[in-house]
Amino acid sequence: MTGTEIYKRTPAYEHAAREIRLHAPQWKLLLAYDGQRTLAEVALSAEVSFAEALPLTRKFLEQGWIEEQPLTLEQYLKRTGLRDVSATGAAVPPATVMHEPEKAAAAPKPLAAPSAPPPLPASPVTEKAVEPAAPEKSPVAKPSSRAMKLSAVVDFITSLVGNISIGQLLVYRVFLRVPPELLLAEDIASVHLVGDTSLIQGEKLQKAIADAVNAVAKRTLPDSVFA
Secondary structure (H helix, E strand, C coil), X not given: CCCCXXXXXXXXXXXXXXXXXXXXXXXXXXXXXXXXXXXXXXXXXXXXXXXXXXXXXXXXXXXXXXXXXXXXXXXXXXXXXXXXXXCCCCEECCCXXXXXXXXXXXXXXXXXXXXXXXXXXXXXXXXXXXXXXXXXXXXXXXEEEEXXXXXXXXXXXXXXXXCHHHHHHHHHHHHCCCCHHHHHHCCCCEECCCCCCCEEEEHHHHXXXXXXXXXXXXXXXXXXXEC
């Protein structure tokens, strides 16, 4: 099992449901198999670690209470974000691109200079010139006293599960919760799953990433993610 499998409860479960005896956490996992979410997503929603979910899933399969939900190629590619790059159907995982850099807008064509208006007669009263208001400065993110290593954050999230593919899926789900404007403010257009050299200085972005890890993976970032 890789964690990408999708399971659903069977008619055999429906017939035997009244006689089944399980502990509450096991019931929570069993009832989470809906034929829509992957095993990794089901484990997260049931608040069960992936390592604990594996033997329980095998037990439910042996009892005939759940069965794997088959997917078409189109459904698989859509769920995983992969793309079909050859006639044989080989799929290559893309980088975890969060936000593409914006394309530069085409320069507008110069307009013809308008003809100069006729001079106005001199006014006998000289009015006080009004000075233009100074432009407002864009708010600058307050720098943190410690820089956060993006590669260390990715490695920590990936290590929370026993499978690299599922760990990468968890990384994707975490960074979907991070506001894109905070990432782009520090020139982070994408998050690389391996060897990312980005250092996060902004206090707001550091907090947003920590909050996302806590919300999705139910974990607190360790001090080792800081430079």
